[in-house]
Amino acid sequence: MSGAYTPQTAMFIFAHPDDIEFGVAGTAAKWARAGSRVIYVVITDGNVGSHEDGMTPERLAEIRRAEQTAAGQVAGAECLFLGYHDGFLQPTLELRKDLVRLIRQYRPDAVVCGDPSNYFPAEDYINHPDHRAAAQAALDAVFPAAEMTLLYPDLAAEGLVGHKVNYVFVSFGERVNHFVDITDTIDLKIEALQKHVSQLGQWNPADMIRQWAADTGKKVGFAYAEGFYRITLQSLDTPATAQPEI
Known part of the structure; x- marks a missing residue:
C-alpha cells in the first residue's frame, strides 16, 4: 500500500542521533513540507559513539545534540532529547x-x-x-499506555489525559505494507544525514542512501521510497466512538 497520507502531528521516536536520518528522514521531510508538525524524540545522546582519542561522553553528547538539531532543521523537525545513556538503553517503565x-x-x-x-x-x-529497546518502549507507550488516562493519574492531574494515536509506522523491519514516496525529499534526507559529521567522517553516504531508497521504491513504482509496517489503531475514516476498547 502506498499513499499521500499527511498527519497533522507526527512523532518520530528513536534511540540515537542519526537513526532517523539513516532510515526515515525522507518521510519526515515530506510530511513537514506538507504542513505537518514533525517532532523527533531522541532517547539517548549517542554519547559513546566515537573512537576518537580524548573524546569524552559529555563532550560527545553536546556534539551529537548539535548535529541532530541541525539535521532536524533540514527536514523541518523539532528535536526533543531525553538524555538516556548510549549503550545502556532498556525498555523500562520509566x-x-x-x-x-x-x-x-x-x-x-x-x-x-x-x-x-x-x-x-x-x-x-x-x-x-x-x-x-527504543522500538519496544515506543510501541508500549503508544498502546495502551498513552490512551489510558487512569494509568498515570499524576500526568492526568497535570492535564495530560489519554491520547489515542491513529497510526504507527514501524520501520527497519521485514514486514512492509506501506510505502512513502520520498522522490522529492531524498536530497533533504541526504543533506540531513550529512550533518552528523562526528559519525560520518570523510564518508559520503549519498550513494548508499539513494540505492536503499531506490530498491524500496522499485517495489511500488516510485523512484525513491521508504517502507513501513503501518498499524492502524484508529482510522481517520472511523469515528473514535466506534473504536472498541480492547
Whole structure:
C-alpha cells in the first residue's frame, strides 16, 4: 500500500542521533513540507559513539545534540532529547512513562519507530540493542499506555489525559505494507544525514542512501521510497466512538 497520507502531528521516536536520518528522514521531510508538525524524540545522546582519542561522553553528547538539531532543521523537525545513556538503553517503565508524557503532551496522529523484533537484518550486521529497546518502549507507550488516562493519574492531574494515536509506522523491519514516496525529499534526507559529521567522517553516504531508497521504491513504482509496517489503531475514516476498547 502506498499513499499521500499527511498527519497533522507526527512523532518520530528513536534511540540515537542519526537513526532517523539513516532510515526515515525522507518521510519526515515530506510530511513537514506538507504542513505537518514533525517532532523527533531522541532517547539517548549517542554519547559513546566515537573512537576518537580524548573524546569524552559529555563532550560527545553536546556534539551529537548539535548535529541532530541541525539535521532536524533540514527536514523541518523539532528535536526533543531525553538524555538516556548510549549503550545502556532498556525498555523500562520509566522510559515508557517519559514517552507517554510526550505523546499526551504533543498528541501526535502518527508515531514512527523501529521494529523491536529486528535482531539481525543482514548477514554482516546485528541490530543495536538500543534500537530494539527504543522500538519496544515506543510501541508500549503508544498502546495502551498513552490512551489510558487512569494509568498515570499524576500526568492526568497535570492535564495530560489519554491520547489515542491513529497510526504507527514501524520501520527497519521485514514486514512492509506501506510505502512513502520520498522522490522529492531524498536530497533533504541526504543533506540531513550529512550533518552528523562526528559519525560520518570523510564518508559520503549519498550513494548508499539513494540505492536503499531506490530498491524500496522499485517495489511500488516510485523512484525513491521508504517502507513501513503501518498499524492502524484508529482510522481517520472511523469515528473514535466506534473504536472498541480492547
